Amino acid sequence: MKLLQDLSYSQIKLLVEEAGFPSYRAEQINAVRISNREYSASSNLPKKVAEYFSASYATPACTIAETVSGKDGAEKYLFAMRDGNVVEGVFMPHSYGNTLCISTQVGCRMGCVFCASGLNGLKRNLTCGEMLSEVCAVNALKGGSASRRAVTNIVLMGSGEPLDNFENVVRFLREINDEKGLNISLRNVSLSTSGLAGRIRELADTGLNVVLSVSLHAPTDEKRSAIMPVNRSNPISVLMAAADYYFEKTGRRVIFEYAVGEHNCGISDARELARLLRGKNAHVNLINLNYVRERGMRGLKADNVKAFAEELKKRGIGCTVRRSMGQDIEGACGQLRIKYMKEHDLDAMSGGDGGTDE
Ligand code: SAH
Ligand code: SF4
16 A cells, blocks of 8 residues: 655645545645654544545554663664564754654665675665654654654664665655655755765755765775675775765765774774875764674774774864764664564565675
């Protein structure tokens, strides 16, 4: 069945008109969409209208199946889709607002060797409505509404490669920005990519101007290709040119993510990284590599992460050591899902197509 949350407000309006219902019913159906509820939870919706919509459009697209709270106020969720697939999200309260990290795909096919999300390949893309439902579910859980949002910032950093699900992600960005959607400013939205250069350019051309994070994680092609297969077809020079284009087009400084571990923390790595970014309006987010049992790669002692940051700063590169929130609640992306699948004896492998060179 189709999903109500895959419809835009204007599509809902059209359906209401076609069915001959009064036009204000569109507002009520839209309220069901944004509050992540079932039709029956709406007290002012006549049965006839509810039945008309529920015959073709299911809602909500996802519900929160599990919540794990961290010491730092972070909360991790497992979102259950209607077909039984689960993805993760993390809520992080900050002084400036509340950030929600959401997933864009069930699994991922990019095959980065340090990441838990890609362990079983890609199962399927999430639709625009499923991503919207992740946000609306947490907004409702935290007592927010369409007009008074409890989720103010969104990062696309859960499982999945957002630019590998380009059309749905772009539609989702438009919906959260729409005033009949969640009316969230796209300045408060970050998209993280493993580096699909062509798609970065396409994203720049949409004019959506979200904050772009590029997962760099290594300063040379040799090192990057060894941990991120995507680099074989999108080498660093091509990726950097796309990042430059993104900055020129949008005026937004690009963030480079660097998960640091034994394999990429040497002085020569700092030197190469500085050379790569010198003169660019860029910023490095350093994060200590999260240990994923199935992957076996380890991060550094906190002091050594700081030391690497100093090496970059010495060379004129702006850099922040990012606190990995929710470390005590199955930190790295994808880990909670894997655990859940094992506990529930679910087959994470089915439908996966493994890593890819795309
Ligand atoms: N697919 C996108 C967005 C989701 S991953 C991307 O790769 O950018 C979000 C971030 O978590 C990326 O920067 C990714 O490289 C990073 N990441 C994945 N596994 C990690 C790990 N074990 N430790 C630290 N960061 C990790
Ligand atoms: Fe996919 Fe990102 Fe994980 Fe790489 S780091 S496997 S692109 S989710």
